[in-house]
Amino acid sequence: MKALFLFAIVALFCPLFGFTTTIAAGSGNDIYAVVEIGASGVKGVVVQTVAENADPENPPIKMLKQYEPLDKNAFTAEAAARVGGAVAQMHRQMVDEFKVPENHFYLVGSSGIPADVKSAIAGKTFLEGTTVEYIDATKEATLVFRGIVPPRRFSQVVVLDIGSGNSKGAYVEKAKPEATFSTYSIPWGTKTYAQEINKGRKDGSQFMVVADPLRKELVLPAVQSAVRDFPGMQNLRRVYLAGGTPWAMATLLHPEEIGPDKKGRESAWVKISVEDIAKYYGKATTDPAGLLQPDLSGVRKENRQKAENEVARVGKVFNHDQLMAGAQILKTFADEMHFERKDAIYFARRALYAWPQGYILEKLAAANAKN
Known part of the structure; x- marks a missing residue:
């Protein structure tokens, strides 16, 4: 059987x-x-x-x-x-x-x-x-793609997964007769990058004082190299986000999206704008403590406890340094992939x-x- x-x-x-x-x-x-x-x-x-x-x-x-x-x-x-x-x-x-x-x-x-x-x-x-x-990273990127992208969108989407240990993604190079993928990755994720930044703070320097030049030295060249090698990162018009930093951003900026709506439907997607990414970057790099205290007044009463739990979980997963590091990685990808030219950007809840x-x-x- x-x-x-x-x-x-x-x-x-x-x-x-x-x-x-x-x-x-x-x-x-x-x-x-x-x-x-x-x-x-x-x-x-x-x-x-x-x-x-x-x-x-x-x-x-x-x-x-x-x-x-x-x-x-x-x-x-x-x-x-x-x-x-x-x-x-x-x-x-x-x-x-x-x-x-x-x-x-x-x-x-x-x-x-x-x-x-x-x-x-x-x-x-x-x-x-x-x-x-x-x-x-190659295998993980393709599995995430298959797990979140509907087949009818295979040829339209590039996935970006910002993890704790690395950042990676995939898009379909050829859809038929069977899907073949192009995958990209950089060795910096939210926690590995934060750890690298903290290595340079031997004189007690502020986190962002060390992070800004290090981003130009480590993260930016790696992302630019990936974009040169994989043009679909820029050319495909839909971006689906996965990983811890996009999850934190969607949770802290859009807590009203947590839980079911009035009809009992809970969306698997959170729409993200370029302005959201800029706002998240600005808040994470200047006031991470405030970022972890979002306004929940727009959350439906029935979803309030769930939203509070999800917001609290972000603070248990990432410390302030890691929030700042992740925001830098996300902003770098958004700039180099030209998110402002995309037709749609979504965070996929099921990507976790x-x-x-x-x-x-x-x-x-x-x-x-x-x-």
Whole structure:
């Protein structure tokens, strides 16, 4: 029966990954889980793959639960020692709540984890019989793209993902007969860049005094090089944003977008303007404490608690230095990619959990290929 489930599910996803097959009749459902060890914490998803999907805008996969990131980040070798407990805790929750089979559980390290931390983690066993699989920036960028971009937009969108460990993105170079991607990345993310800036503050200099020249030395040349090599970054007219800094910006500037509307619908997208990016940059680099205290008067009463929780979570994930560093990276990409010429800029809410879902789809496709 499990083989039939896998065959049916992979049949639905095969067009996305370059495979074609026939959907089996009478197929059922199956449950899978991914725990991601990332530069900003340990987070996870439990999904149910389904045999049918009536929504062509989204993959035929049902999100059963998104596990909020635990503040046990693997950003330093010292912090890595705490990751094991967080992984074990999330794994227990997944098994208790959804009876996730052991062979349907995946432990994955994101591309943003520094090399020295990977070495520290490599020697640890987090769960009996489970090893950590690391994905690189190229793979992560394509999985995020597949996880948030509707197929009808494949040829129109460039994705920009500003993570904690690096910044990366992708766009489709050729859509048919199967999608081929161009991917770009720079080694600076919100936390790695903040860390680099703080290395230069030996004389007690203000953060932005060190950050401004360092941006021109490190971030700007890297972004300009990517734009030269990948012209789609400038030429494609729609930008979909993902990652921690865009999430912080959307949350702090548009808290009114958090939660369902009067009709009970909750949008997966937050529209962002060039003015929003300029406002966020200005506030983050001059008054990060004030940025973390947004005006919630426009939030619907029913959504107030959810908005307060989301705003508070931003302050738990990023300190003031990291907010400033992330704003500099975002502003640099926006300038060099000419966001002012774009037709649309959106933050994709589901991007936080998009690539783990894409990861599951690839595993299913690989299992089908072996059978």
